[in-house]
Amino acid sequence: MPNEISSSRTLHRLIYTSRQAFAAGLGHDQEIEALIRASIRNNRASAITGLLLVHDGWFVQALEGPAAAVMTTYQRILNDPRHTDSRVVSAGPGGAREFGDWNMCARRFSPADDAILDALSQRSAFDPSALTDKSALRLLKAVRGIQDRTALSA
Numbered sequence: 744m745p746n747e748i749s750s751s752r753t754l755h756r757l758i759y760t761s762r763q764a765f766a767a768g769l770g771h772d773q774e775i776e777a778l779i780r781a782s783i784r785n786n787r788a789s790a791i792t793g794l795l796l797v798h799d800g801w802f803v804q805a806l807e808g809p810a811a812a813v814m815t816t817y818q819r820i821l822n823d824p825r826h827t828d829s830r831v832v833s834a835g836p837g838g839a840r841e842f843g844d845w846n847m848c849a850r851r852f853s854p855a856d857d858a859i860l861d862a863l864s865q866r867s868a869f870d871p872s873a874l875t876d877k878s879a880l881r882l883l884k885a886v887r888g889i890q891d892r893t894a895l896s897a
């Protein structure tokens with residue numbers, strides 16, 4: 744059986760949660776915009792796709808791509824002072840890509856995102872500390888599904 748972990752062609756997926764820790768100064772929306780710009784540029788260059796959910800003081804992010812690129816990117820993100828208390832929920836070979844592009848979901852980013860985040864708020868408390876590997880992927884796939892459907896019907 745081929746060693747999946749060491750194959751450079753294997754897709755890896757890492758999902759983590761962290762707490763937002765934006766410094767006073769720049770507004771929240773400007774911080775998010777700066778973060779998106781750097782992420783789109785870097786992730787394209789290193790074949791990383793994924794989804795970043797920004798909600799209620801939390802980040803939940805999936806990163807997928809070649810193992811080395813995913814780990815290098817996560818290490819860089821980990822050192823970023825704009826968040827804290829990062830917890831890796833799952834990491835390993837990921838089969839096929841679940842997120843065809845790099846995307847994010849944040850309030851005021853698009854009307855679909857507002858609707859998604861309203862729905863998340865209305866359920867019980869949004870509590871990423873309780874997310875498991877399966878429920879975290881399910882959450883991010885549900886967000887992506889709503890974004891995709893909204894884009895199609897727009």
Ligand SMILES: Cc1cc2nc3c(=O)[nH]c(=O)nc-3n(C[C@H](O)[C@H](O)[C@H](O)COP(=O)(O)O)c2cc1C
Nearest residue numbers: 778781782785786795802804816819820823825826
């Ligand atoms: C929650 C969070 C998620 C991030 N996601 C990414 C990402 O997916 N890709 C990325 O390159 N940088 C991401 N960043 C930004 C990096 O920490 C870092 O600032 C950036 O990669 C530096 O890019 P530059 O050297 O091109 O300016 C993220 C930062 C935070 C706080």
